[in-house]
Amino acid sequence: MVDFAGWWMPVQYSSIVDEHLATRQAVGMFDVSHMGRLAIEGPAAHGWLESLLTRRVADIAVGQARYTLVTSDEGPNGVTILDDALITREADAADGTPRFAMVVNASNRDRVVAWLRSRLPAAGVAFADRTADTAMIAVQGPLAVSTVCVLCGDDDAGRISGLGNYRATRAFVAGQPAAVSRTGYTGEDGVEVVVAATVAQDVWQAIHDAGAPRGLKPCGLGARDTLRLEAGMPLYGHELVASSDPFAIGLGLAVNLDAAGGGPRQFPGRDALARMKAAQPARVRVGLAFDSKRAAREGSPVVAAGHEVGSVTSGSLAPSLGHAVAMALLDREVAAAGVAVDVLVRDVPQAAKVVPLPFYKRPSPRG
Amino acid sequence: MAEMKFAKSHEWVRPEAGGLATVGISKYAVEALTDLVFMQLPPVGRKVKAGESLGEIESVKAVSDIYAPVSGEIVEVNTVLPNQLETLGADPYGAGWIVRIKPDDPAELAVLLDQTAYDALVKS
Numbered sequence: 001m002v003d004f005a006g007w008w009m010p011v012q013y014s015s016i017v018d019e020h021l022a023t024r025q026a027v028g029m030f031d032v033s034h035m036g037r038l039a040i041e042g043p044a045a046h047g048w049l050e051s052l053l054t055r056r057v058a059d060i061a062v063g064q065a066r067y068t069l070v071t072s073d074e075g076p077n078g079v080t081i082l083d084d085a086l087i088t089r090e091a092d093a094a095d096g097t098p099r100f101a102m103v104v105n106a107s108n109r110d111r112v113v114a115w116l117r118s119r120l121p122a123a124g125v126a127f128a129d130r131t132a133d134t135a136m137i138a139v140q141g142p143l144a145v146s147t148v149c150v151l152c153g154d155d156d157a158g159r160i161s162g163l164g165n166y167r168a169t170r171a172f173v174a175g176q177p178a179a180v181s182r183t184g185y186t187g188e189d190g191v192e193v194v195v196a197a198t199v200a201q202d203v204w205q206a207i208h209d210a211g212a213p214r215g216l217k218p219c220g221l222g223a224r225d226t227l228r229l230e231a232g233m234p235l236y237g238h239e240l241v242a243s244s245d246p247f248a249i250g251l252g253l254a255v256n257l258d259a260a261g262g263g264p265r266q267f268p269g270r271d272a273l274a275r276m277k278a279a280q281p282a283r284v285r286v287g288l289a290f291d292s293k294r295a296a297r298e299g300s301p302v303v304a305a306g307h308e309v310g311s312v313t314s315g316s317l318a319p320s321l322g323h324a325v326a327m328a329l330l331d332r333e334v335a336a337a338g339v340a341v342d343v344l345v346r347d348v349p350q351a352a353k354v355v356p357l358p359f360y361k362r363p364s365p366r367g
Numbered sequence: 368m369a370e371m372k373f374a375k376s377h378e379w380v381r382p383e384a385g386g387l388a389t390v391g392i393s394k395y396a397v398e399a400l401t402d403l404v405f406m407q408l409p410p411v412g413r414k415v416k417a418g419e420s421l422g423e424i425e426s427v428k429a430v431s432d433i434y435a436p437v438s439g440e441i442v443e444v445n446t447v448l449p450n451q452l453e454t455l456g457a458d459p460y461g462a463g464w465i466v467r468i469k470p471d472d473p474a475e476l477a478v479l480l481d482q483t484a485y486d487a488l489v490k491s
Contacts, residue, residue, distance in 0.1 A: 016402045016427045222402075222428050293404040294425065317404045317427050346423075346430070 002221070005106035007034035009221055016222035020319040023186055023227055024362075026215030027141035029207055030224055032185075036109030037130045037194060038116070041099040044124025049100060052119060052267055053087060054246075056256040057100075060089045065166040065181055069246060069254050070104070070112055071269040079269025079276075080242050082115055083108040084234065084254065088168050088181060101179065101194075103136075105236050135200030139207060140190030140227075142362075147211040148173060148180070148191055160191065174206035185224065187231025188362055229325060230318045232287060232358030238298055238313040239285055239327055246273070248281030249329070250357070283310055283329040287359055288343065288352040290324040293317050296343040296350065302328050303349065304341045309334050312343060318359055325359045326352070371460065372479035374436040375488065379460065380479065383467070387443075388476075390436060391464045392424070392455070395489045402427040403452040409466065413441045417475055421466065433465060437475040443467035 001010055009031070012019060022028050040049060049057040055068035065088040074080045083104050090099045104112045113129050120127055139148050149157035156171035160180055163169060168181035179194040195203050208216060219227075225235075234240045239249055246255050257274050259265050264274075290296070296315040301308050315326030326343065334341065337356050342349035369382040377396035381389045397403075405425040415421050415435040422433045444466050448454060455463040470476075480488060 011428060012401065226427065295404070295427075317402075319427070 004221060005034060005109075007106060009034060011222045012220040013218040016220070016226060017317075017319045019217050019219040019223035020226045022215055022217035023141045023188060023219060023223065024320055024360075025141070026217075027139060027143040027147050027190075027211050028186070028217055028219040028223065028227075029204070029211060030138040030140065030219050031135070031204065032138050032192065032224075033131075033135040033197075033200065034106040035131075035136055036102075036104040036106060036112065037134050037136065038102040038104065038113065039099070039128045039130050040102060040116075040125065041093065041097055042125040043097055044121060045100060045126075046098045048119075048121060048125045049087065050265070050267075052116075054255045054267060054269075054273070055087065056260060056265065057087060057089075059260045060087070062089050062091055063168050064089055065168055065183055067166075067254050069251070070115070071267065071273070072115060073268040073272070075243065077243060077276075078272030081240060081244055081246070082242070083112050084236055084240055084251070085112070086181075086183060088179075090168070090179070091170070103192075108236060133197055134194050135197050135203075136192055136194045137200070137204055137207060138184055138186075138190065138192045139211070140184045140186040140188045142189060143211070143214045143216075144188070144190035145182075147214055147216060148193065148207065150210040151206050163191075174203050176203055178203070185231075185233060186227040187233070187358060187360060188227075225314075226316050226319055229314055229316055229327065230320055230358065230360035232327070234285075234327075235314060239329075245276045245281050247277050248283060249285040252277070280332065282332065284332055284335045285313070285357070286328055286330050286335045287355045287357040288312070288315075288326040288328050288341065289321075289355045289359070290326070290343070290350055290352045292350065293322070293324055294345060294350055295324045296326045296345045296352075300326070301344045302330060302341050302352075303344060304334050304339070309341065320360050324350075327357070330354070370481065372436070372476050372481060373485035373488075374434060374479055376434045378434055378436045380436040380468075380476065381460075382470075382473075382476065386469065388437060388439070388468050388470050389464045390421075390466050390468055391459055392433060393485070393489075394459045397455050397459050397463075400424065400426045400431065403455060406449040406452060408444045408446070408449065409441050411441055411444055415439065415441065415468070435468070436479060437468060437470045438472060439468040439470040441466050442469050 053068045070082045086103045151174040163182040184190045300312040302310040310330035318325040339354040407423040420432040
């Protein structure tokens with residue numbers, strides 16, 4: 001067990017490799033209650049979020065989730081990336097008031113909450129941090145959706161099975177009201193289920209019991225990291241930091257400079273991001289594949305032709321591939337698939353090759 | 368077979384006939400590591416002091432040093448072990464041996480923990 005952003009969490013329940021492979025082959029279950037869960041609603045909520053987030057919110061449909069950055073216009077570059085987040089538009093309230101849910105990283109929750117509160121208008125938007133009152137369980141893998149559907153009535157099961165990627169609904173899971181979204185951090189199909197904290201253990205146990213005959217394994221932080229790394233997904237603090245150029249690290253999709261119908265959007269740091277988009281970044285994010293199982297870790301220098309050309313942002317053995325992989329920021333000139341580099345792992349050069357991301361793509365499209 | 372002694376850092380050492388000593392890591396240490404992926408062994412002929420790192424063992428999550436429980440010269444290394452890391456888990460006190468040392472000073476064994484003391488350390 002380790003202290004992770006103030007939460008007491010397991011690195012593994014059994015073995016990181018076993019948990020990782022169970023998620024890829026059957027179903028893995030993750031207690032991700034440490035993530036921040038924020039609720040935003042009110043007649044002005046829609047416009048407020050549209051003016052605040054890097055991703056368009058104006059045209060987001062009920063039941064749709066979008067990946068976005070949360071930025072301020074502070075800092076020497078004119079933009080600071082406070083976090084990456086998922087913003088979901090939930091069903092309107094009975095009186096038609098728009099309602100949204102935002103999920104943020106545990107490590108950034110306090111400062112994102114402080115930032116959002118500082119930007120609240122005098123009226124029209126109600127903001128609440130729901131993290132302590134709720135729990136979130138991620139169920140991921142080819143058998144994840146069918147496992148969760150065992151715990152639902154026919155209508156709810158049908159609706160959950162029919163959810164498209166990054167779509168959400170409400171349902172009763174194991175008899176408890178839940179928000180269910182077809183999202184995740186593993187590169188597999190699956191859902192993330194939010195329930196009241198008071199019923200979290202019951203729901204966890206119910207999912208566990210439904211999944212055990214299908215090969216379900218509870219998964220800790222270790223497998224969470226190896227899974228997202230294989231899927232080429234960024235982790236704030238590693239691939240994405242406060243001063244990152246999102247376009248250089250492949251997160252341009254999270255930045256909508258313009259509105260859907262044309263014309264510039266206004267959000268904090270917009271002009272600085274437009275300048276970044278127009279410029280050539282010095283370093284870009286790439287994947288590195290190693291011959292051996294020996295992992296390079298964050299900070300390991302990458303060397304080519306005798307000089308340093310970048311550094312590793314995340315690295316580990318990739319259990320699905322049988323060798324070590326890393327993500328790194330490399331000088332643009334050497335950031336092409338096939339380029340051979342050395343990575344200094346505890347001062348010893350390890351041979352690696354630049355490869356495209358992701359390292360792992362799940363075999364067949366979700367039906 | 369002579370009695371095994373343990374270092375607080377979870378290595379074991381066992382005196383052998385002919386004045387050599389065999390060194391490995393305890394079952395407790397292997398089970399705590401899980402998911403072993405790599406091992407770095409020292410070269411034969413390397414001289415180590417008690418408490419100095421003689422190699423590394425890497426799991427998915429972290430790298431750990433293997434510390435020499437006694438000072439001496441490395442005279443033999445278990446070269447098949449890095450390619451068969453599961454042996455460490457299967458037989459940590461037998462086939463999972465790591466190095467053989469020619470000890471400088473037999474008195475160093477006396478300060479190490481015996482089985483009972485080590486078991487107590489691990490339980491605490």
